[in-house]
Amino acid sequence: MTPLPYDRYCDEVAHQVGRLRSVVTSGADLSATVPTCPDWSLEQLVRHTGAALRWTEFIVRTRAQEQAPIEKVPLYRGPEAEGDPAALDAWLAETGEMLVGALREAGPDTRVWGWAGVLDTRFWARRMTHELVVHGADAALAAKQPYEVAPEVAADALDEWLQLVEFVQRTGAHEAARELPRDGRSIHLHATDTPGELNAEWVVELAEDGVRWRRGHEKATVALRGPLTDVLLAFYRRQPLDTPGLEVVGERELLELWLERVTFG
Numbered sequence: 001m002t003p004l005p006y007d008r009y010c011d012e013v014a015h016q017v018g019r020l021r022s023v024v025t026s027g028a029d030l031s032a033t034v035p036t037c038p039d040w041s042l043e044q045l046v047r048h049t050g051a052a053l054r055w056t057e058f059i060v061r062t063r064a065q066e067q068a069p070i071e072k073v074p075l076y077r078g079p080e081a082e083g084d085p086a087a088l089d090a091w092l093a094e095t096g097e098m099l100v101g102a103l104r105e106a107g108p109d110t111r112v113w114g115w116a117g118v119l120d121t122r123f124w125a126r127r128m129t130h131e132l133v134v135h136g137a138d139a140a141l142a143a144k145q146p147y148e149v150a151p152e153v154a155a156d157a158l159d160e161w162l163q164l165v166e167f168v169q170r171t172g173a174h175e176a177a178r179e180l181p182r183d184g185r186s187i188h189l190h191a192t193d194t195p196g197e198l199n200a201e202w203v204v205e206l207a208e209d210g211v212r213w214r215r216g217h218e219k220a221t222v223a224l225r226g227p228l229t230d231v232l233l234a235f236y237r238r239q240p241l242d243t244p245g246l247e248v249v250g251e252r253e254l255l256e257l258w259l260e261r262v263t264f265g
Contacts, residue, residue, distance in 0.1 A: 017096030
Protein backbone atom coordinates (compact mmCIF):
# COMPACT_ATOMS: atom_id res chain seq x y z
CA MET A 1 0.00 0.00 0.00
CA THR A 2 1.03 3.63 -0.36
CA PRO A 3 3.22 4.73 2.56
CA LEU A 4 2.46 7.89 4.50
CA PRO A 5 3.88 11.21 3.28
CA TYR A 6 7.50 11.78 4.27
CA ASP A 7 6.68 14.83 6.38
CA ARG A 8 4.12 12.75 8.27
CA TYR A 9 6.84 10.31 9.23
CA CYS A 10 9.05 13.16 10.43
CA ASP A 11 6.18 14.54 12.49
CA GLU A 12 5.43 11.11 13.93
CA VAL A 13 9.06 10.50 14.91
CA ALA A 14 8.95 13.76 16.88
CA HIS A 15 5.60 12.81 18.41
CA GLN A 16 6.68 9.32 19.40
CA VAL A 17 9.93 10.57 20.92
CA GLY A 18 7.80 12.95 22.99
CA ARG A 19 5.61 10.07 24.17
CA LEU A 20 8.65 8.01 25.14
CA ARG A 21 10.08 10.97 27.04
CA SER A 22 6.81 11.32 28.93
CA VAL A 23 7.17 7.73 30.16
CA VAL A 24 10.75 8.43 31.28
CA THR A 25 9.68 11.49 33.27
CA SER A 26 6.41 10.04 34.61
CA GLY A 27 7.96 8.58 37.74
CA ALA A 28 8.02 5.08 36.25
CA ASP A 29 10.59 2.70 37.68
CA LEU A 30 13.46 2.72 35.18
CA SER A 31 14.73 -0.58 36.58
CA ALA A 32 11.40 -2.36 35.95
CA THR A 33 11.52 -5.34 33.61
CA VAL A 34 9.84 -4.74 30.25
CA PRO A 35 7.27 -7.57 30.02
CA THR A 36 7.45 -7.73 26.21
CA CYS A 37 11.28 -7.59 26.17
CA PRO A 38 12.13 -9.42 29.41
CA ASP A 39 15.90 -9.19 28.90
CA TRP A 40 15.68 -5.41 29.27
CA SER A 41 14.78 -2.95 31.97
CA LEU A 42 12.77 0.12 31.01
CA GLU A 43 15.98 2.17 30.98
CA GLN A 44 17.74 -0.36 28.74
CA LEU A 45 14.78 -0.27 26.35
CA VAL A 46 14.94 3.53 26.15
CA ARG A 47 18.71 3.46 25.60
CA HIS A 48 18.32 0.83 22.86
CA THR A 49 15.68 2.92 21.12
CA GLY A 50 17.72 6.11 21.39
CA ALA A 51 20.78 4.31 20.04
CA ALA A 52 18.79 3.17 16.99
CA LEU A 53 17.66 6.75 16.39
CA ARG A 54 21.21 8.11 16.70
CA TRP A 55 22.55 5.43 14.36
CA THR A 56 19.89 6.34 11.81
CA GLU A 57 20.66 10.04 12.18
CA PHE A 58 24.35 9.27 11.49
CA ILE A 59 23.47 7.28 8.36
CA VAL A 60 21.22 10.04 7.03
CA ARG A 61 23.48 12.96 7.97
CA THR A 62 26.65 11.39 6.53
CA ARG A 63 24.82 9.96 3.48
CA ALA A 64 26.33 6.58 4.33
CA GLN A 65 26.48 4.15 1.42
CA GLU A 66 27.27 1.12 3.55
CA GLN A 67 26.35 -0.06 6.99
CA ALA A 68 27.86 2.23 9.62
CA PRO A 69 29.32 0.65 12.79
CA ILE A 70 27.31 1.98 15.70
CA GLU A 71 30.55 2.57 17.59
CA LYS A 72 31.15 5.51 15.25
CA VAL A 73 27.98 7.22 16.45
CA PRO A 74 28.56 9.89 19.13
CA LEU A 75 26.81 9.32 22.47
CA TYR A 76 24.88 6.32 21.21
CA ARG A 77 25.06 4.68 24.64
CA GLY A 78 23.24 7.56 26.30
CA PRO A 79 24.15 9.42 29.48
CA GLU A 80 26.83 7.97 31.76
CA ALA A 81 24.63 8.20 34.84
CA GLU A 82 22.16 5.35 35.17
CA GLY A 83 18.80 5.66 36.86
CA ASP A 84 18.64 9.41 36.20
CA PRO A 85 15.37 10.23 34.39
CA ALA A 86 16.34 13.86 33.79
CA ALA A 87 19.60 12.91 32.06
CA LEU A 88 17.90 10.16 30.05
CA ASP A 89 15.13 12.57 29.02
CA ALA A 90 17.60 15.26 27.91
CA TRP A 91 19.56 12.73 25.83
CA LEU A 92 16.38 11.41 24.24
CA ALA A 93 15.11 14.92 23.46
CA GLU A 94 18.40 15.82 21.76
CA THR A 95 18.36 12.51 19.89
CA GLY A 96 14.88 13.12 18.50
CA GLU A 97 15.70 16.66 17.43
CA MET A 98 18.87 15.48 15.68
CA LEU A 99 17.10 12.73 13.74
CA VAL A 100 14.11 14.82 12.68
CA GLY A 101 16.45 17.63 11.63
CA ALA A 102 18.60 15.27 9.57
CA LEU A 103 15.58 13.67 7.89
CA ARG A 104 14.00 17.01 7.02
CA GLU A 105 17.28 18.41 5.70
CA ALA A 106 17.90 15.35 3.51
CA GLY A 107 14.38 15.06 2.12
CA PRO A 108 12.72 11.78 1.11
CA ASP A 109 14.78 10.71 -1.90
CA THR A 110 18.39 11.03 -0.79
CA ARG A 111 20.28 7.81 -1.47
CA VAL A 112 21.67 6.15 1.65
CA TRP A 113 22.40 2.61 2.75
CA GLY A 114 19.45 0.54 3.95
CA TRP A 115 19.13 -3.06 5.04
CA ALA A 116 15.85 -4.08 3.37
CA GLY A 117 16.67 -3.33 -0.24
CA VAL A 118 15.34 0.25 -0.05
CA LEU A 119 18.20 2.72 -0.42
CA ASP A 120 16.80 6.11 0.48
CA THR A 121 15.95 8.31 3.44
CA ARG A 122 12.25 7.57 3.08
CA PHE A 123 12.98 4.02 4.26
CA TRP A 124 14.61 5.31 7.44
CA ALA A 125 11.88 7.84 8.23
CA ARG A 126 9.31 5.07 8.00
CA ARG A 127 11.43 2.48 9.82
CA MET A 128 12.17 4.74 12.77
CA THR A 129 8.53 5.79 13.01
CA HIS A 130 7.50 2.20 13.57
CA GLU A 131 10.53 1.37 15.71
CA LEU A 132 9.28 4.10 18.02
CA VAL A 133 5.65 2.97 17.81
CA VAL A 134 6.46 -0.57 18.90
CA HIS A 135 9.06 0.29 21.53
CA GLY A 136 6.77 3.04 22.76
CA ALA A 137 4.22 0.32 23.42
CA ASP A 138 6.90 -1.70 25.22
CA ALA A 139 7.70 1.29 27.43
CA ALA A 140 4.04 1.99 28.18
CA LEU A 141 3.46 -1.63 29.15
CA ALA A 142 6.49 -1.57 31.46
CA ALA A 143 5.17 1.63 33.06
CA LYS A 144 1.62 0.22 33.22
CA GLN A 145 0.29 3.06 31.11
CA PRO A 146 -2.35 2.92 28.33
CA TYR A 147 -1.19 3.02 24.74
CA GLU A 148 -2.88 3.75 21.42
CA VAL A 149 -1.61 4.59 17.95
CA ALA A 150 -3.18 6.89 15.35
CA PRO A 151 -5.10 4.64 12.91
CA GLU A 152 -3.18 5.66 9.79
CA VAL A 153 0.14 5.08 11.57
CA ALA A 154 -0.92 1.70 12.96
CA ALA A 155 -2.14 0.58 9.52
CA ASP A 156 1.13 1.66 7.92
CA ALA A 157 3.07 -0.18 10.63
CA LEU A 158 1.29 -3.40 9.64
CA ASP A 159 1.97 -2.75 5.96
CA GLU A 160 5.66 -2.20 6.67
CA TRP A 161 5.89 -5.28 8.89
CA LEU A 162 4.45 -7.48 6.15
CA GLN A 163 6.78 -5.97 3.55
CA LEU A 164 9.76 -6.69 5.81
CA VAL A 165 8.57 -10.27 6.32
CA GLU A 166 8.40 -10.68 2.54
CA PHE A 167 11.96 -9.34 2.24
CA VAL A 168 13.33 -11.58 4.99
CA GLN A 169 11.71 -14.69 3.58
CA ARG A 170 12.79 -13.89 0.03
CA THR A 171 16.41 -13.25 1.00
CA GLY A 172 16.66 -16.00 3.59
CA ALA A 173 17.88 -13.56 6.21
CA HIS A 174 16.18 -15.43 9.03
CA GLU A 175 15.91 -19.21 9.26
CA ALA A 176 12.55 -19.30 11.06
CA ALA A 177 10.86 -17.19 8.37
CA ARG A 178 12.06 -19.65 5.72
CA GLU A 179 10.35 -22.42 7.67
CA LEU A 180 6.87 -20.93 7.36
CA PRO A 181 4.43 -23.33 5.68
CA ARG A 182 3.73 -22.77 1.99
CA ASP A 183 0.49 -24.70 1.75
CA GLY A 184 -1.95 -21.97 0.70
CA ARG A 185 -3.43 -21.32 4.12
CA SER A 186 -4.10 -17.70 5.03
CA ILE A 187 -4.43 -15.19 7.86
CA HIS A 188 -6.93 -12.33 7.94
CA LEU A 189 -6.38 -9.25 10.12
CA HIS A 190 -9.51 -7.19 10.70
CA ALA A 191 -9.58 -3.90 12.60
CA THR A 192 -13.05 -3.34 13.99
CA ASP A 193 -12.76 0.31 15.05
CA THR A 194 -11.61 2.19 11.94
CA PRO A 195 -13.52 3.96 9.16
CA GLY A 196 -14.06 2.01 5.97
CA GLU A 197 -11.99 4.36 3.85
CA LEU A 198 -8.86 3.32 5.76
CA ASN A 199 -9.42 -0.29 4.64
CA ALA A 200 -7.74 -1.62 7.79
CA GLU A 201 -7.97 -5.28 6.83
CA TRP A 202 -5.22 -7.55 5.56
CA VAL A 203 -5.00 -10.99 3.98
CA VAL A 204 -1.71 -12.86 4.33
CA GLU A 205 -1.26 -15.93 2.12
CA LEU A 206 1.32 -18.61 2.81
CA ALA A 207 1.70 -19.38 -0.86
CA GLU A 208 3.95 -21.95 -2.52
CA ASP A 209 6.35 -19.21 -3.60
CA GLY A 210 6.36 -17.46 -0.21
CA VAL A 211 4.40 -14.90 1.76
CA ARG A 212 1.94 -12.74 -0.17
CA TRP A 213 -0.28 -10.11 1.34
CA ARG A 214 -2.81 -7.46 0.39
CA ARG A 215 -5.34 -5.17 1.99
CA GLY A 216 -8.88 -6.48 1.82
CA HIS A 217 -11.75 -8.42 3.38
CA GLU A 218 -11.65 -12.10 2.47
CA LYS A 219 -12.30 -15.45 4.13
CA ALA A 220 -9.15 -17.00 5.53
CA THR A 221 -7.93 -20.01 7.47
CA VAL A 222 -7.75 -17.90 10.62
CA ALA A 223 -8.83 -14.35 11.43
CA LEU A 224 -7.61 -11.95 14.11
CA ARG A 225 -10.22 -9.29 14.87
CA GLY A 226 -10.23 -6.34 17.23
CA PRO A 227 -9.29 -2.67 17.68
CA LEU A 228 -6.49 -1.68 15.32
CA THR A 229 -3.89 -0.86 18.00
CA ASP A 230 -4.54 -4.23 19.65
CA VAL A 231 -4.31 -6.09 16.33
CA LEU A 232 -1.01 -4.34 15.61
CA LEU A 233 0.48 -5.11 19.02
CA ALA A 234 -0.68 -8.74 18.93
CA PHE A 235 0.76 -9.21 15.45
CA TYR A 236 4.03 -7.74 16.73
CA ARG A 237 3.86 -10.13 19.71
CA ARG A 238 3.45 -7.25 22.15
CA GLN A 239 0.27 -8.57 23.70
CA PRO A 240 -1.36 -12.00 23.86
CA LEU A 241 -4.07 -13.22 21.53
CA ASP A 242 -6.34 -13.56 24.57
CA THR A 243 -6.24 -9.81 25.26
CA PRO A 244 -9.79 -8.56 25.95
CA GLY A 245 -11.24 -7.12 22.75
CA LEU A 246 -9.32 -9.45 20.45
CA GLU A 247 -10.99 -12.43 18.81
CA VAL A 248 -9.38 -15.33 16.97
CA VAL A 249 -11.67 -17.17 14.55
CA GLY A 250 -10.59 -20.35 12.80
CA GLU A 251 -7.29 -22.22 12.93
CA ARG A 252 -5.61 -20.55 15.88
CA GLU A 253 -2.57 -22.83 15.57
CA LEU A 254 -1.66 -21.25 12.22
CA LEU A 255 -1.67 -17.76 13.71
CA GLU A 256 0.40 -18.97 16.67
CA LEU A 257 2.89 -20.59 14.26
CA TRP A 258 3.23 -17.30 12.37
CA LEU A 259 3.82 -15.37 15.58
CA GLU A 260 6.41 -17.92 16.70
CA ARG A 261 8.46 -17.83 13.49
CA VAL A 262 8.11 -14.42 11.96
CA THR A 263 10.73 -11.78 12.74
CA PHE A 264 13.13 -9.54 10.86
CA GLY A 265 15.71 -9.54 13.67
